[in-house]
Amino acid sequence: MIRLLLLLLSTLIVTPVWGDTLTPGDRVFIQLPGERDFDEPFTIDDQGQIRLPEIGLVPIEGLTQPQAEQRLRERLTTVYRNLDEFKLNILEQVLRVQVLGYVEEPGMISLKPGANVQMAISAAGGARPGAQLDQFKLIRNGSPLQFNYKAYLDDGDPAKLPALQGGDTIFVPSSPLLGNVEVNFDAASLTKGGDADEQQGITIFGELRNPGTFSFKPGMTVVDAVMRAEGVTRYADVTKIRVITDNIPYQFDLKAYLDSGDTSNLPPIKPGTTIFAPIEVEDINTTSRTVYVMGEVKSPGAYESSPGTGFIDVLANAGGPTRFADTTQIKLLSNTKAAMSINLVKYTQTPALYPLPDMMPGDVIFIPEKIDFNEKSWLKVTNDRAIKIIGAVNNPGRFEWNDTMSFMDLLAHAGGPKQQTNLSNIRIVREGAGSDEERVTTFNFEAFTKQGKPQNQLPQLKAGDTIIFDELPHDPTDNKASWLRQSAQDSIYIFGQVGAPGRYAFNGEQGFLDILSAADGPTGEADIQDVLITHRNGKTTKVTRFNLARYFKTGNEALLPKVVAGDVIFVPQVDTVADTEAVKVMGAVKSPGRFNWNVSMTFLDVLAMAGGPLQQANITNIRIIKENRQSQDNVLYFDLDNFINEGGSFTALPRLAAGDTIVIDELPHDPTDNKSSWIRQSADDSIYVFGQVGAPGRYAFNRELGFLDILSAADGPNGDADLRQIRISHRNDSTARVTRLNLSLYFETGDETLIPKIVPGDVIYVPKLEGNWLDKPAGQVVRLMGSVNKPGRYPFNSQMNILDLLAEAGGPTDNAYIERIMIVNTSCCGDKAQTFNLRDYVIDPARYPLPLLRAGDTVYVPNLDDSVGEKWRQGLRDVLGIVTLIALGTTL
Known part of the structure; x- marks a missing residue:
C-alpha cells in the first residue's frame, strides 16, 4: 500500500x-x-x-x-x-543556514525557500538582550558582509537585508558594553548605559541623568544628545557644557541658547564627539549675565540677571538680608562706575528721595554684618564709620556712627556716664582736623544740663572722633593713684603743709576754700599768713600771696583769691622761708619729686638727689623745661648717654635755675611695646620703619645706633621684601632728601660704605618685591607680539583660546593686519607655524574655526604695512610718482 x-x-x-x-x-x-x-x-x-x-x-x-x-x-x-x-x-527544497553569535539557540537551521534574515534569527531563538543590532554579519564563501539589522527593524525595508543562500552563516555580535563575565541583567539598564562604541557613537558624561555612549543619528544636535542621556541633573552648570568634535573643543551655553533660540551657537557633533556637563560648583560662575551677592544674606552667591532686573529683585533672589545684616551700609561694587553706599532703611522710608541704582552684569552687592554691642572685634567697622568713647562711662568702646545721631544718642548708647565722671570737661579729639579746626575741644555737659541749653549747643560729632570722659578721684587719698586719668586742664595743685597735698579735680564753680578743704586743710605747722598761689592761665605766670589768717579773723570774702584749674597752691611751714628755690624731677627716676636748689648745684647733683635714672630710662633725650623763659625755646634737650660714654666736659651740662623741671622719659619695654606707649616717646628720638619688615612701626633711636640696628629691631625684612630698592627719607635737613640702598649688594660684598647714616626722624621704607616675569616658565605662558595694545607674556591654560588672549592684551591696534595673524605652535617634533584670519572668523565663525592655541606658543599680529596689498599699493604710488615727474619734465 x-x-x-x-x-x-x-x-x-x-x-x-x-x-x-x-x-x-x-x-x-x-x-x-x-x-x-x-x-x-x-x-x-x-x-x-x-x-x-x-x-x-x-x-x-x-x-x-x-x-x-x-x-x-x-x-x-x-x-x-x-x-x-x-x-x-x-x-x-530548504535553505540550510548557520546562525551563530549572541542568539538564544545558535547552530544550523533549515528554512523554507524565500525566507529572510529575520526568519533565520527567529528560528535560532531570537537575538539575546545585549546583541548589537547594527553590526550583523553575513558570511558567504569566507567573505563577510556587514549589514544594519536595526535599520531594517526601524522602517521594515527588506532591501536593507541581504538575500540568503544555502550554506550562509549569520553572525550576531554582542554589544561592546557587555562585560567579560556574563551575568543576568535588565535590558533596560543596558540601553540606559549606551548603545554604541566610542568610535561610532557620542560619549556623554558628567552631570547627566543617564551618561553613556549613544549611537549617532544624522541631523542630531547637542540638545538631542543631552536628551538621549535623559537630560542634566540639578547640579549641572548648563552655561559651560564642553563639546569636543574632531579634537576641537567648544563651550556651549545651553541657557543662552534656550533664551535666544539661535541655532548658530550649537557646536557641531558627529560620531566620536565627546560631551561633558560639569558640576556647577566646579567652576566660578562668570557668565556675561552674572551678578554677585555677598555678605549677610540668606543665600549668597552668583545669580543670573536679565535686562530689567533690579536691585530688589537680586536681593530677594538671594533670600533677602539676614537678621544680622546692616542694611544702612550696603555696598554696590561695579566695574563700570564708582562704588556706592545704599541705605535700604532710608529707601523704605522715602523711596523717592533715595532711588536704588540699576544693576549691571558683573556688579557685586555686599551687605556687611551689623555690629553687635558686645562684639569684641572692632575690625568689622572701619574708622570712617565709628566713634570711640574712652573713660568713665558704663560701656566704653568703639561704636558705629551715623550722621543722624547726636551726642546724647551716643552717650546713651555707651550706657551713660558713671557717678564719678567729670562731666564739666569732656574732651573730644578729632582725627585729621583741618587747619581751621581745633584738634581737641572740650564740652561742659554739667553746665549744659543745668542751664538747659538748646540742642544745637551739643558738640557736632563725626566719624573718627574720640570722646574722653575723665574720672574724678574717689577720695583725696586716691587722687595720686588716678592722676594720670585726670586732665591737667581740670586739675589744681596744692602742696606744703596741708593734710593731703596733691593734684585735685577742679572746676569753675569751686573756690579756694573748696580746694583747701579737699586737701584736709592746713596742718598745725602751716604758715597760713603767707600762702603762695601761682596762677598759670597758660599765657603768663603770676604769683600772689594770701594771708589766710587775716581772712579767718575778718571773714572778709573779698580777701579770698580766685583760683582756677591749673593753679598751684603752696602752704609753707611756719617759721621757715617759703620754698621758692626748687627744681622738679619727673619721669623714670628712682625718687621723682621737688628738690631744693642753689646755684652751686649742677645737673648731676639734682639727678643724684632724685636717686638717678631707672634702667629703662631714655637718657639720650632728657628734657629740661625752663620756667623762667617765656619764649618757644623754653625746652632744652640733653643727651646724658653721650655725655657718659664720651666723657663730655662738665661745661656741657645744662645750666639749671630755680623753677626748672627735668623730665626723663621711659623707653618701651621691648620693640613690640612701642606702639602701646608711643605717645610717651618723643618724635625727636624716634625713627620710622615701614614696608616689608617683621614689625613695622615707630622705634626709639639715638645717634649711636645705625641702619642695621633699627632693621634688626623691626625683626628684619620678610620674604616679600625687595632688598635692592630700600628707600630712606632724611628729614633732618631743611628739605627732605631720599636715598636708596641696595641691601642685597651689601650682603654680597660686606662693604660698610653702602650703609647710609640715619638719625632720629628719618623714615625707612622696605618695598615689596615685584614679581619677576621669569618666575613663570615659558611652558605656562603664551607670548603675544606685534600690533596689539599690550604685547607681552600672558598666563595660559586649556580653557582659553586666541580670542581670550587678544582680549587680555587690549585687542589689536588700528593698524593691525588681522587677516594674517601668525601662530607658532611648539611641540616635541619642532615648531610649526600657521596663520589665522580674524576677519574671516568674525564674518563666518562656523566656516573658519579658531586655531588651537597651547601654552608655550607665540602669537604675532603683523602691521598693516606688512601686507602684500599695502606693499603693492606703495609700489604703485612710487611708479605713478616717477611717471608724473617724467611728464612734468617733458612739459617743461
Whole structure:
C-alpha cells in the first residue's frame, strides 16, 4: 500500500521552481520498484551527501536534478541490475543556514525557500538582550558582509537585508558594553548605559541623568544628545557644557541658547564627539549675565540677571538680608562706575528721595554684618564709620556712627556716664582736623544740663572722633593713684603743709576754700599768713600771696583769691622761708619729686638727689623745661648717654635755675611695646620703619645706633621684601632728601660704605618685591607680539583660546593686519607655524574655526604695512610718482 502511494506521489510531483541545484537539507525520493530500502525519502545532509543502501554516501550538493539522477544511476548500477524504472524526484527544497553569535539557540537551521534574515534569527531563538543590532554579519564563501539589522527593524525595508543562500552563516555580535563575565541583567539598564562604541557613537558624561555612549543619528544636535542621556541633573552648570568634535573643543551655553533660540551657537557633533556637563560648583560662575551677592544674606552667591532686573529683585533672589545684616551700609561694587553706599532703611522710608541704582552684569552687592554691642572685634567697622568713647562711662568702646545721631544718642548708647565722671570737661579729639579746626575741644555737659541749653549747643560729632570722659578721684587719698586719668586742664595743685597735698579735680564753680578743704586743710605747722598761689592761665605766670589768717579773723570774702584749674597752691611751714628755690624731677627716676636748689648745684647733683635714672630710662633725650623763659625755646634737650660714654666736659651740662623741671622719659619695654606707649616717646628720638619688615612701626633711636640696628629691631625684612630698592627719607635737613640702598649688594660684598647714616626722624621704607616675569616658565605662558595694545607674556591654560588672549592684551591696534595673524605652535617634533584670519572668523565663525592655541606658543599680529596689498599699493604710488615727474619734465 505504501509503495503504491509513493508511486502515485511521484507521478504528481513536478520540479520545483525555487532552486536549480540541490542543497543540504533538500528531501528527495528515489523511485526503484521492488526495493523496500527505497520506500522512504532521503535527506541531503550538511555535507551535501545522501546515504544509499549498499552503496554508501553519494555527494549530490550543487547538482541539478538530472545531474544528480545520472550520478545516482551510475552508482546504483554496480549493485542493482534493473534500473529501467529508476527515477529521482525532489520532494522538498530548504535553505540550510548557520546562525551563530549572541542568539538564544545558535547552530544550523533549515528554512523554507524565500525566507529572510529575520526568519533565520527567529528560528535560532531570537537575538539575546545585549546583541548589537547594527553590526550583523553575513558570511558567504569566507567573505563577510556587514549589514544594519536595526535599520531594517526601524522602517521594515527588506532591501536593507541581504538575500540568503544555502550554506550562509549569520553572525550576531554582542554589544561592546557587555562585560567579560556574563551575568543576568535588565535590558533596560543596558540601553540606559549606551548603545554604541566610542568610535561610532557620542560619549556623554558628567552631570547627566543617564551618561553613556549613544549611537549617532544624522541631523542630531547637542540638545538631542543631552536628551538621549535623559537630560542634566540639578547640579549641572548648563552655561559651560564642553563639546569636543574632531579634537576641537567648544563651550556651549545651553541657557543662552534656550533664551535666544539661535541655532548658530550649537557646536557641531558627529560620531566620536565627546560631551561633558560639569558640576556647577566646579567652576566660578562668570557668565556675561552674572551678578554677585555677598555678605549677610540668606543665600549668597552668583545669580543670573536679565535686562530689567533690579536691585530688589537680586536681593530677594538671594533670600533677602539676614537678621544680622546692616542694611544702612550696603555696598554696590561695579566695574563700570564708582562704588556706592545704599541705605535700604532710608529707601523704605522715602523711596523717592533715595532711588536704588540699576544693576549691571558683573556688579557685586555686599551687605556687611551689623555690629553687635558686645562684639569684641572692632575690625568689622572701619574708622570712617565709628566713634570711640574712652573713660568713665558704663560701656566704653568703639561704636558705629551715623550722621543722624547726636551726642546724647551716643552717650546713651555707651550706657551713660558713671557717678564719678567729670562731666564739666569732656574732651573730644578729632582725627585729621583741618587747619581751621581745633584738634581737641572740650564740652561742659554739667553746665549744659543745668542751664538747659538748646540742642544745637551739643558738640557736632563725626566719624573718627574720640570722646574722653575723665574720672574724678574717689577720695583725696586716691587722687595720686588716678592722676594720670585726670586732665591737667581740670586739675589744681596744692602742696606744703596741708593734710593731703596733691593734684585735685577742679572746676569753675569751686573756690579756694573748696580746694583747701579737699586737701584736709592746713596742718598745725602751716604758715597760713603767707600762702603762695601761682596762677598759670597758660599765657603768663603770676604769683600772689594770701594771708589766710587775716581772712579767718575778718571773714572778709573779698580777701579770698580766685583760683582756677591749673593753679598751684603752696602752704609753707611756719617759721621757715617759703620754698621758692626748687627744681622738679619727673619721669623714670628712682625718687621723682621737688628738690631744693642753689646755684652751686649742677645737673648731676639734682639727678643724684632724685636717686638717678631707672634702667629703662631714655637718657639720650632728657628734657629740661625752663620756667623762667617765656619764649618757644623754653625746652632744652640733653643727651646724658653721650655725655657718659664720651666723657663730655662738665661745661656741657645744662645750666639749671630755680623753677626748672627735668623730665626723663621711659623707653618701651621691648620693640613690640612701642606702639602701646608711643605717645610717651618723643618724635625727636624716634625713627620710622615701614614696608616689608617683621614689625613695622615707630622705634626709639639715638645717634649711636645705625641702619642695621633699627632693621634688626623691626625683626628684619620678610620674604616679600625687595632688598635692592630700600628707600630712606632724611628729614633732618631743611628739605627732605631720599636715598636708596641696595641691601642685597651689601650682603654680597660686606662693604660698610653702602650703609647710609640715619638719625632720629628719618623714615625707612622696605618695598615689596615685584614679581619677576621669569618666575613663570615659558611652558605656562603664551607670548603675544606685534600690533596689539599690550604685547607681552600672558598666563595660559586649556580653557582659553586666541580670542581670550587678544582680549587680555587690549585687542589689536588700528593698524593691525588681522587677516594674517601668525601662530607658532611648539611641540616635541619642532615648531610649526600657521596663520589665522580674524576677519574671516568674525564674518563666518562656523566656516573658519579658531586655531588651537597651547601654552608655550607665540602669537604675532603683523602691521598693516606688512601686507602684500599695502606693499603693492606703495609700489604703485612710487611708479605713478616717477611717471608724473617724467611728464612734468617733458612739459617743461
